[in-house]
Amino acid sequence: LYPDVYVGRLPCRNTLEVKIMVNKIINYEKNKADQSWFNKIVLVGGDSHDDRPYGYNYYEGELVCDKVMEYMTDFDPTKLYASNRDTGNGSTPTPKNITNAISEGCGFLLFDGHGNPASWNTHWPDVFNWKDTPGGIKIYDFPKLRNGKKLPVTLVGGCHNSMFNVSLLATVLDIPFMWTYGQPTPECWSWWLTRKIGGGSIATFGSTGLGYGYVGGPQDLNGDGIAEPACLEGLGGYMEILFFKTYSEGTHILGDVWGQTVSDYLDVFPGMDNKIDCKQVQEWAFFGDPTLLIGGY
Template structure:
């Protein structure tokens, strides 16, 4: 049976095939297969291969509310909107994205990515294909955290791609399919008047006071190396380490220190033992990780509030 648990990285799989007479003609087990829910380890409270997730480094007096698909607290947009409405100091999203959407998957991605995707929060639900729209048209407008504004860190592709607007995002898919012209909106025809990260910040009195995320494709390391490998997972969790462990509590200084720490670390880092993509050292992944990680908001903000 499918029964995921947080940090539950061992899975046993039973596969059998029956013929038209109902007889089992194939039967096999694969026991203790390793499966890591990368985004949950990156945001979480435990150490993996010598490096913790974001919550591992945060001060113990911070209240923690963890919405994961594995613990049953993240099943769709309403879960995010309702929890966000209570207010928080920091919000960390780690999953998949586009300029208009942040989403994640059920643990293990059962039934392939389309069938196991859970949409977490979108800018709009207007698109040029059936059913064309869903209500509410602009779900972020339902955020109700009046004057309780967090700093949002988002891990995913393109969530901070700030050069999008309504008409180009709607035309993008048609121009690509009909004329082969790619406008690089990366919105797949969805109406996106402003990118996810900026829409979150620009909401009056609600949403976020600042956001940090990727303008381009985010690179994530898979499997047991998800907390230590290069790219999106490392730099986003490092922001919280710089705050909780090193005491950088001015937003802009923390942001710069996080980038500096990434560069210093990965200039010397290699991961030749990685089974799916050995890391031989500093490369284009590292360069784009730092260059595309954008802060939208006031860099003079004091993290944790003013006493």
């Protein structure tokens, strides 16, 4: 399971998408990012799971984002948190707020919550239904993005956001295992964001299948001697944290960051010991150029 070749995927459907991606990658890498926008990171999360039956009340998506900031200390965070509705400390993860934050430009973009091939969303604190939610962002919101060449590296925590084998007909017919519940979806969330003209992301990491995360109180699952909320100690949340830890330690070639993240995860959670850990690393897809220098030359 350890990667010895670092491979990115560009799941282009036609020659137009090939041209879009070639131009985005070349322009990004040959023009060093201006620190005025690159040193920003947008963090989007909420109360992912109801952990009250376990005696806790963590807002898992927000905890993952906050943990990431322990490593990304040189970056200015914009936190779109569901709990901000109650605290008044900032903006919430509504479609408009997310679109506006991305359109301003940022070097990194992190979502941690729930997804399907067409959308990402999360829960308000202690409100665990899909009728009253912040709204998140759907593929049909992507045309509103206006970040131009200010392109982030994006990580999305959620189910099926990177399920690149969806198609319009299959999702309209709602055939089994399309996971869009009848919502027309010509291309998956992560790829649409990556190949968007005039904005979107330069690369996107996400799950091709069901995403996984731990729920519960402080534990030391990763063996570092520190007991933290379970969502930070393994599976998807831990994988996202490892990515930013690797970047903060000086690894800035995109494929190297991906490969080191996967390797570090397997060092702690051998994939042959647990099938979910095996699935965690296998389904964490990377849409982008593995030779890309983050931030450009």
